[in-house]
Structures are given as structure tokens and as C-alpha cells.
Amino acid sequence: MAKTVKQKMKNWGYHVIIAIDQLFNAITGGGADETLSSRTYRRAILTQSKPKKRWCVLYRLINGLFFDKNHCKTAYESEISRKQYPQDFA
Numbered sequence: 001m002a003k004t005v006k007q008k009m010k011n012w013g014y015h016v017i018i019a020i021d022q023l024f025n026a027i028t029g030g031g032a033d034e035t036l037s038s039r040t041y042r043r044a045i046l047t048q049s050k051p052k053k054r055w056c057v058l059y060r061l062i063n064g065l066f067f068d069k070n071h072c073k074t075a076y077e078s079e080i081s082r083k084q085y086p087q088d089f090a
Contacts, residue, residue, distance in 0.1 A: 037062050037075035045073070 044059035
């Protein structure tokens with residue numbers, strides 16, 4: 001089934017936002033292929049030692065900005081399952 005122009009634009013916009021997020025994460029010392037939300041989840045929740053306060057604050061801030069208490073966790077899970085990859089990427 002062919003995608004409509006609206007669907008293509010929505011998909012394009014989603015990928016641009018992910019790319020900007022990944023760029024910001026890389027500029028702030030994170031990996032180039034990870035979003036800041038995913039990195040924040042790893043640093044605030046999954047860290048083996050006591051997480052630094054800045055990650056805990058950022059975790060609450062990001063989740064609050066998206067009005068979703070699980071935003072960072074969902075972003076992390078998306079990174080693990082590679083949901084940002086194009087469908088034809090094998």
C-alpha cells in the first residue's frame with residue numbers, strides 16, 4: 001500500500017526530530033546513535049551505582065515535558081528494539 005504525502009511528511013518529521021535529539025545527545029557527550037531520553041533513562045534508572053542528581057532531575061524534567069511518566073523508558077526500549085530504523089533496513 002502506497003503511503004500518502006501526509007504519512008510521508010509525518011515519517012520525515014519524526015526522523016528529523018530523532019536526528020536532532022541524537023545530535024544534542026552527542027554534543028553533550030553521549031553516543032551519536034542514542035537519544036537524550038534513552039541516555040537519561042540509563043543514567044538515572046539503570047546505573048549500577050547511585051545515579052548522579054543531574055540525571056534524576058533530567059529524567060523527571062524530560063518525562064514532564066512529554067506529559068508521560070514513562071517517556072524516557074519508552075525511548076530506551078525503542079533504542080534497544082531499533083524502532084527508529086527504516087522498515088527496509090535489514
